[in-house]
Amino acid sequence: MFQPFTEEPIRLIDEKGNWIGDFELDLSEDALLTLYRNMVAGRLLDERYIVLLRTGKTSFVAPAAGHEAAQVGMAAAIRPGFDWVFPYYRDKTLLLSLGYPAEQLFAQMAGTVLDPNKGRQMPEHPGHKDLNVFTVASPIASHVVPAVGAALSMKFQGTGQVVLTTFGDGATSEGDWHAGLNFAGVQGAPIVFAAENNRYAISVDFSKQSASARIADKAHAYGMPGYVVDGMDVLASYYVMREAVSRAREGLGPALVELLVYRYGPHSSADDDSVYRPKEEVEAWKKKDPITRFERFLEKRKLWTPEFGEQVRDEERKKLEAAEEKALSAQAVPPEWMFDDVYAERPWHLEEQKRILLEEL
Amino acid sequence: MFQPFTEEPIRLIDEKGNWIGDFELDLSEDALLTLYRNMVAGRLLDERYIVLLRTGKTSFVAPAAGHEAAQVGMAAAIRPGFDWVFPYYRDKTLLLSLGYPAEQLFAQMAGTVLDPNKGRQMPEHPGHKDLNVFTVASPIASHVVPAVGAALSMKFQGTGQVVLTTFGDGATSEGDWHAGLNFAGVQGAPIVFAAENNRYAISVDFSKQSASARIADKAHAYGMPGYVVDGMDVLASYYVMREAVSRAREGLGPALVELLVYRYGPHSSADDDSVYRPKEEVEAWKKKDPITRFERFLEKRKLWTPEFGEQVRDEERKKLEAAEEKALSAQAVPPEWMFDDVYAERPWHLEEQKRILLEEL
Amino acid sequence: MATMTIVQAVKRALDEEMARDERVVVLGEDVGKRGGVFLATEGLYQKYGPDRVIDTPLSEAAIIGAAVGMAVHGLRPVAEIQFADYVFPGFDQLVSQAAKIRYRSGGQFQAPMVVRMPSGGGVKGGHHHSQSPETHFAHTAGLKVVVPSTPYDALGLLKTAIRDDDPVVFMEPKRLYRSIKEEVPDEEYTLPFGEAAIRRAGSDLTMITYGGPTVESLKAAEELEKVGVQAEVIDLRTLVPWDKETVLNSVAKTGRALVIAEAPRMASFASEVAATIAEELLDQLLAPPIRVTGFDTPYPYIPDRLYMPTVTRILNAAKKALEY
Amino acid sequence: MATMTIVQAVKRALDEEMARDERVVVLGEDVGKRGGVFLATEGLYQKYGPDRVIDTPLSEAAIIGAAVGMAVHGLRPVAEIQFADYVFPGFDQLVSQAAKIRYRSGGQFQAPMVVRMPSGGGVKGGHHHSQSPETHFAHTAGLKVVVPSTPYDALGLLKTAIRDDDPVVFMEPKRLYRSIKEEVPDEEYTLPFGEAAIRRAGSDLTMITYGGPTVESLKAAEELEKVGVQAEVIDLRTLVPWDKETVLNSVAKTGRALVIAEAPRMASFASEVAATIAEELLDQLLAPPIRVTGFDTPYPYIPDRLYMPTVTRILNAAKKALEY
Numbered sequence A, B: 001m002f003q004p005f006t007e008e009p010i011r012l013i014d015e016k017g018n019w020i021g022d023f024e025l026d027l028s029e030d031a032l033l034t035l036y037r038n039m040v041a042g043r044l045l046d047e048r049y050i051v052l053l054r055t056g057k058t059s060f061v062a063p064a065a066g067h068e069a070a071q072v073g074m075a076a077a078i079r080p081g082f083d084w085v086f087p088y089y090r091d092k093t094l095l096l097s098l099g100y101p102a103e104q105l106f107a108q109m110a111g112t113v114l115d116p117n118k119g120r121q122m123p124e125h126p127g128h129k130d131l132n133v134f135t136v137a138s139p140i141a142s143h144v145v146p147a148v149g150a151a152l153s154m155k156f157q158g159t160g161q162v163v164l165t166t167f168g169d170g171a172t173s174e175g176d177w178h179a180g181l182n183f184a185g186v187q188g189a190p191i192v193f194a195a196e197n198n199r200y201a202i203s204v205d206f207s208k209q210s211a212s213a214r215i216a217d218k219a220h221a222y223g224m225p226g227y228v229v230d231g232m233d234v235l236a237s238y239y240v241m242r243e244a245v246s247r248a249r250e251g252l253g254p255a256l257v258e259l260l261v262y263r264y265g266p267h268s269s270a271d272d273d274s275v276y277r278p279k280e281e282v283e284a285w286k287k288k289d290p291i292t293r294f295e296r297f298l299e300k301r302k303l304w305t306p307e308f309g310e311q312v313r314d315e316e317r318k319k320l321e322a323a324e325e326k327a328l329s330a331q332a333v334p335p336e337w338m339f340d341d342v343y344a345e346r347p348w349h350l351e352e353q354k355r356i357l358l359e360e361l
Numbered sequence C, D: 001m002a003t004m005t006i007v008q009a010v011k012r013a014l015d016e017e018m019a020r021d022e023r024v025v026v027l028g029e030d031v032g033k034r035g036g037v038f039l040a041t042e043g044l045y046q047k048y049g050p051d052r053v054i055d056t057p058l059s060e061a062a063i064i065g066a067a068v069g070m071a072v073h074g075l076r077p078v079a080e081i082q083f084a085d086y087v088f089p090g091f092d093q094l095v096s097q098a099a100k101i102r103y104r105s106g107g108q109f110q111a112p113m114v115v116r117m118p119s120g121g122g123v124k125g126g127h128h129h130s131q132s133p134e135t136h137f138a139h140t141a142g143l144k145v146v147v148p149s150t151p152y153d154a155l156g157l158l159k160t161a162i163r164d165d166d167p168v169v170f171m172e173p174k175r176l177y178r179s180i181k182e183e184v185p186d187e188e189y190t191l192p193f194g195e196a197a198i199r200r201a202g203s204d205l206t207m208i209t210y211g212g213p214t215v216e217s218l219k220a221a222e223e224l225e226k227v228g229v230q231a232e233v234i235d236l237r238t239l240v241p242w243d244k245e246t247v248l249n250s251v252a253k254t255g256r257a258l259v260i261a262e263a264p265r266m267a268s269f270a271s272e273v274a275a276t277i278a279e280e281l282l283d284q285l286l287a288p289p290i291r292v293t294g295f296d297t298p299y300p301y302i303p304d305r306l307y308m309p310t311v312t313r314i315l316n317a318a319k320k321a322l323e324y
């Protein structure tokens, strides 16, 4: 049982890699290594995206390096394909860890027909029906209310499912964020709200975003517990999320979990972060790298060596390369698909407009 | 210095009329009697409105009986005509106490030319430039963000003014309410947010509105103090508001004050409250009447007798009758005024449309 | 056959659909014990309980947004916005989530939901209880928009809306809620979207309208009959998709079109219909298509009814068209 | 004379107005140190400080709503919405507060404020970085709507907007931000609202457009010239109020009108212009007014530019009008 509203973030591994939890670790070696592998894969995916951008294969990237521990921890805390996830654009590692096929992620980045979303949105906006991953929408926090609606549906129908929804620190300022958490609180909806607090919303630092010391404090307003977690610690992220998820599943209602992370890269490929944050700050956070920290932990348990790390990286890189190759060699989404899926059936005015387009193609 | 986030509401007069404050009352007898007179006048105004409705002179009333102590206390805590007020539709006693001319309030109820708002809105939507009373808008909580904007303007320009904005318990669920409080918190804006918590938003009781025990608790989310006050106690309402207003004026930032009140009447003249709340509940609250409670207090200080009470009621009734007479005998707003004030100057399309209307008149 | 009002028809549609399909849930402000401020959900809470008739907190974003999530997860939510004027705090949920989830997911997800709202003026409600915001919805690809003007249509169209797989904005002209009574079959029926009703046949002039002003249009047509002019009155019933065919056939026949709506004129749905008529029927027009609409001012408290197309204003426009 | 882009013109207008009038303040997401994501406010924070260049929390309702309050209290706020697509969470503040405060207060209060927003497509932004929501604003009485298409206009019109006593929505076609360079006078100037610019004179066909598609319209006009057709291209520049006179004069002369805009067609501002032309000029029309617009789908990522009126699509429509 973790305490909500703590002064200090909940942490289970210290910077040197020591377990500092006050309970017994109950994860198998396999499970621990999966967490590790997922973080590595997420980091590599992020790097590949930047290569795609440089080579003109995609038009936009939202770097996620630094968010891996939080995202991998969350992914491990839910039941993929059973529970639902309402993610935001910086969640590639979360999705990959949930089993989102990498080639479909790449296809989304490139707009090829392998994207189950049919290339309808800009890069970094995946979504997957079979995995119950609600397709990302750009308007910040707008997915939080639908997430609550889905949770209410689960509650009313007694499905035993839980919703996980994620967002950044900036998202907490939007009215819809408030509307969602408030409604969830009143109804005791089975949902976990996970804030990936990387301290910046593009250039705006958290002190200009909110006057509460912690995002977790905001849970007071909604009658739910608010946990603040070291989001560079994959085990803390996992265990707190696991507890929040089981509370929700048992009918004890929603929780807000704040995961303190840092984004090493700029906000997006369109951003220049040097104008609003000092290089030293970035460097200082890089020293707290979540992957390195977990490597130290695994090493102490004799589960990791530098060679093993290299091997994992190699294996994951190969998988991603194959996926990328497959995704990018698929056909580009054809223009006339534009007229599909506006409605379940195409009404006359869209038939007319499709003809107008075909005329000029 | 009052404590924020108390378990029990702050109270200075007990039910029997005893002063239970732990500091010395610093109000003159005149000031105390003005508070009393304002509550009486507000109650009478409310009653007159209902008569107006019955006689077809107005089309809508939002009964405010039960809110008098809170509203009168607030009014006394600010500097009328210097500070700004962003009220909501149930604030007739607040406005009257601020010196809003009664005939202009009646004119707004009836849509005659004496309404400085030119009869543009339904009844219970007053506003007054000279008094810095922002004209009420129906969409719940939508005035809270402009209120914050005005406070920021005061801060940036160093005017020494403060904003008071009021709203009901239901308003706290709107996204705009959140957006406003959050921005005010970040900027330390000189504003006091006053919740008139009458436990119902039309039929929806507070437990379905919010899972936090108190509205005041929500202040945690915005890094500001949240005070919970017995809003049937005019002195508690006044003193807590006074403190919140001076904090704001001194640059210590915003506060949220929750005033626990009750509305004796239905939500509005279009409502039947018997379907959602028991008569006994209403009766129980009537026993806590804010005017009677203050009469007991004044009586103990030898400032009140039943005869004096009757005299005040008579005097205030006469003033209101004269005001009503004046307001209602004024001309009805002429239809073609409809085309004024859409813009500072009337553009061609409204000239055209005005001609269309004149053609048919 | 039972005689009923529009608000009764709405209630019956909700009740029948909730009984038929347990995925149908109702949510909104005061829809529970209170039965809605217009009593359109009266009795449903008592019958179906708090998990299917949900009193929400006071947030239109919560109402519409939660409906999207419920719909995506498999329910068939019917959200009530207490007055159409209050849809705007939830507008982003409607345009960014409800309208786009099917599209942006490549058809993987869908949001079969209805957003009901009493709309229009004539109830002395001033600007925030009188607006007709249908243009905002019609301009948003992905939404369907329905505006019934009779009890029969309200019942049949609301049932269709609930069964439809797309988000439907269902606008109920509040000034007609109780003013029109009509016989409605006892058997269950639905009405298709995209089919206008010819409320009155005529050969000299076509009035194209929907919602509240259907009443004034019919009155104006009666007046015109007295002077020997036969006006055809078309009630569109659904705006997206709208029944272009019926409109064009009629105008091709009469050569004269009035488009009558109570929303403000500028960039309105009425302009869409007028522009389409001009674009497709230029040579058959004996007079320009004339729009008779609400004015481009906020909806005023005083005057109330004069803001909307009055019978006189419709007749003035008809005169222009006939004398052109 | 300095050569500048639209984004530079916007920055200069803001800088000049802030220097001229200390009531002018700028607020929005990332407008401070970052200088805005398109750098339209670059350097202003450093020059005018955090009380006049305000980085807001991530809430469009906070941005627009606070601007209303500031304006009512005497400032002249210029709010930036990072992308026009993100105006919707703040839409209620725009329609219920900004647009109506003058009216509902009987002229006692006013909200002299500008809401700037980069709008339109062509930047591979998919549905939420590409929309053109001007119709929603034009349909809202109480708002003025301005859409410049050149650096010269952006500068002169933004200065007018800041000095105007009404709320002005100022939409900046983001795909033109840096693609057009133009010489702009060094001296200060303003441009009036409600006056269209005739970008190209012609006698055979009138193209009425604004914002982004002004570029494609001019290209199409050049193509037409090659085949001996003289197209007049009118850039409306302001939508509310719009310059009906210039439009009608031109169409009366050419007899043929294309209305070209990139917003979706249904119930759009383009429909307003087409309907007005039909209503007022029926007898002078040699062909129906044809709308060339964005499609009634959400704005897709793929294809990007094909969603908007292309030169080919404009030429196809011109052909129809000419061969009618």
Ligand SMILES: Cc1ncc(C[n+]2csc(CCOP(=O)(O)OP(=O)(O)O)c2C)c(N)n1
Binding pocket: A090, A138, A139, A140, A167, A168, A169, A170, A171, A172, A196, A198, A200, A201, A202, A267, D029, D058, D060, D082, D083, D086, D089
């Ligand atoms: C409603 C809305 N407003 C503005 C934007 C533009 N925008 C995109 S990301 C972003 C910052 C988000 O910050 P945060 O929530 O902290 O997430 P992070 O990117 O840091 O992970 C902004 C302002 C948007 N997408 N949606």
Ligand SMILES: Cc1ncc(C[n+]2csc(CCOP(=O)(O)OP(=O)(O)O)c2C)c(N)n1
Binding pocket: B090, B138, B139, B140, B167, B168, B169, B170, B171, B172, B196, B198, B200, B201, B202, B267, C029, C058, C060, C082, C083, C086, C089
């Ligand atoms: C945005 C919006 N939604 C709905 C309404 C309809 N409405 C009017 S008053 C009200 C309840 C308000 O309750 P509360 O805030 O508690 O204030 P009270 O009336 O109790 O004083 C509702 C739902 C509205 N005016 N505005």
Ligand SMILES: [Mg+2]
Binding pocket: A168, A169, A170, A196, A197, A198, A199, A200, A201, A202
């Ligand atoms: Mg962030």
Ligand SMILES: [Mg+2]
Binding pocket: B168, B169, B170, B196, B197, B198, B199, B200, B201, B202
């Ligand atoms: Mg209340």
